Amino acid sequence: MSGDLVAELVSEVPFLELSIQIPQGQTVAILGPNGAGKSTLMNMLAGLLRPESGSIAVGERELVGSTTFVPPHKRGIAMLSQQGMLFPHLTVAQNVAFAPAAAHLSRVEVRSRTKRWLDAVDATDLADRKPGQLSGGQSQRVALARALAADPDLLLLDEPFSALDVDVVHRIRSMLRRILLDRTRTTLLVTHDIADAVTLADSAIILGEGKIVAQGPVRELLASPVNQFAAQLAGLNLISGRWSGGVLESGRFAIAGMVDETPAAGASAMAAFSPRAVAVYREPPSGSPRNVVKGVVVQVVPQGDLARVDCLVGDGVVTAAITWAAVSELGLVADDEVALVIKATEVTVYPAR
Incomplete structure (x- = not known):
């Protein structure tokens, strides 16, 4: 029944x-x-x-x-x-x-x-x-x-x-x-x-x-x-913007990712990704990662066995989850300028409806 x-x-x-x-x-x-x-x-x-x-x-x-x-x-x-x-x-x-x-x-x-x-x-x-x-x-x-x-x-x-x-x-x-x-x-x-x-x-x-x-x-x-x-309750980063040229444009940066349903050109879209998909560097890394954005560290706080690094990016906040060893090696504190690399294969882009 x-x-x-x-x-x-x-x-x-x-x-x-x-x-x-x-x-x-x-x-x-x-x-x-x-x-x-x-x-x-x-x-x-x-x-x-x-x-x-x-x-x-x-x-x-x-x-x-x-x-x-x-x-x-x-x-x-x-x-x-x-x-x-x-x-x-x-x-x-x-x-x-x-x-x-x-x-x-x-x-x-x-x-x-x-x-x-x-x-x-x-x-x-x-x-x-x-x-x-x-x-x-x-x-x-x-x-x-x-x-x-x-x-x-x-x-x-x-x-x-x-x-x-x-x-x-x-x-x-x-x-x-x-x-x-x-x-x-x-x-x-x-x-x-x-x-x-x-x-x-x-x-x-x-x-x-x-x-x-x-x-x-x-x-x-x-x-x-x-x-x-x-999104924060779900433990995710969420970025809104417009779909253009195969990327999500949001303010002064763009995000590439996996597209489950392709948004119309110029349409509002969103990109969702886990903090674990975000790596933190002092300087942009060598090579050609698809998603590199500049940010400023707001705070570094414990989150289970990892450190949660909240970074101001444009008008919003992007959170990274990294090891405490990485925090120590980078010497991260509030107000530090950093480069965030977001794994494109772990970003999902979809239309905002």
């Missing part, structure tokens, strides 16, 4: 307090910094954590309530995380067939679903291989097919691309976009990459400290004044 997802969740440890309602067939991106509550939300929906109070319903089925707690394997929910976690002793085809076979469907239906989803993820030629014979991208495609073969009412994607190479991510993202367009399931996508949200999601929810900070259509969030705040 399919239908809208309605969840009201409260938990003190780990902290979470939110209410969401997602129409059937919609894809919603869940964004936010580490510790915002993204994984807690996904685990509660999947049944791996139990809220202290609240409810979860998919359509007419109550999964969590005052006297109800449906176990994970009976929820009609499939979850795909960073690591596909394929069964190592089964072939690719047997992995994909596992859920429909466990549901006691006919052999004809099991074979049909297996073929359908292997075809959908372009993995038919991998059917007889074991997981140990697959690359990271192949494993994740097969794991996606296995999740979809369960015919879930709710599909949970928890940073499914984060362990993959950049070129593989673009291929799988395009493939997943085609699959989600069938609108036969509700999907929640946890991601740190705004490109995922723009490409795959109908709307987004921004979490901060266990609560909803902002929500709405993805492109509206990106185009509105709250966008910088939302």
Whole structure:
């Protein structure tokens, strides 16, 4: 049975307090910094954590309530995380067939679903291989097919691309976009990459400290004044400008990147990239990196095991995440002039709508 997802969740440890309602067939991106509550939300929906109070319903089925707690394997929910976690002793085809076979469907239906989803993820030629014979991208495609073969009412994607190479991510993202367009399931996508949200999601929810900070259509969030705040919560740099000559022009500098959807010439566009994609130099490096911009260090502060270096670039701030060894070697302090090199392969450029 399919239908809208309605969840009201409260938990003190780990902290979470939110209410969401997602129409059937919609894809919603869940964004936010580490510790915002993204994984807690996904685990509660999947049944791996139990809220202290609240409810979860998919359509007419109550999964969590005052006297109800449906176990994970009976929820009609499939979850795909960073690591596909394929069964190592089964072939690719047997992995994909596992859920429909466990549901006691006919052999004809099991074979049909297996073929359908292997075809959908372009993995038919991998059917007889074991997981140990697959690359990271192949494993994740097969794991996606296995999740979809369960015919879930709710599909949970928890940073499914984060362990993959950049070129593989673009291929799988395009493939997943085609699959989600069938609108036969509700999907929640946890991601740190705004490109995922723009490409795959109908709307987004921004979490901060266990609560909803902002929500709405993805492109509206990106185009509105709250966008910088939302991008900062998601741990991303975001630059707006106009598309010209194959680059995003923003004030006195230009940014080149990977283009998922080419903006019209002269149209407003945005570039999103992780602070980890930004290298800091005292002087512009030799060679010919595509993205080199001048900045002034505003502050250097701890961010986990790394240092966050906020730099004033034009009228905005670009953040780099570098090692403390690099900070020490460069002798970085506030007001230093620096050259920032932004990896073009890790910048996603898209139209602002």
